Amino acid sequence: MKARVVDIGDAHLSVYEAGSGQAIVFLHGNASRWQHWEPQLRALSS
Structure with a gap:
């Protein structure tokens, strides 16, 4: 499988x-900041 960063x-995901x-x-990074970029991650998955 090829990763997309x-x-x-x-x-870095x-x-x-x-x-x-x-x-x-x-x-890859500070997992405690999950709330900061979780909505952006959801947008990537849609």
């Missing part, structure tokens, strides 16, 4: 397509 604020509209996301 998405930068949101100071976090590695997104792997898992098929059937699903994705596996690895978070």
Whole structure:
């Protein structure tokens, strides 16, 4: 699987397509800031 890296604020997300509209996301950065970029992550998944 090839990763797509998405930068949101100071976090880097590695997104792997898992098929059937699903994705596996690895978070690189400060996980405590989840509320800051969680809405943007939702927008990416739609």
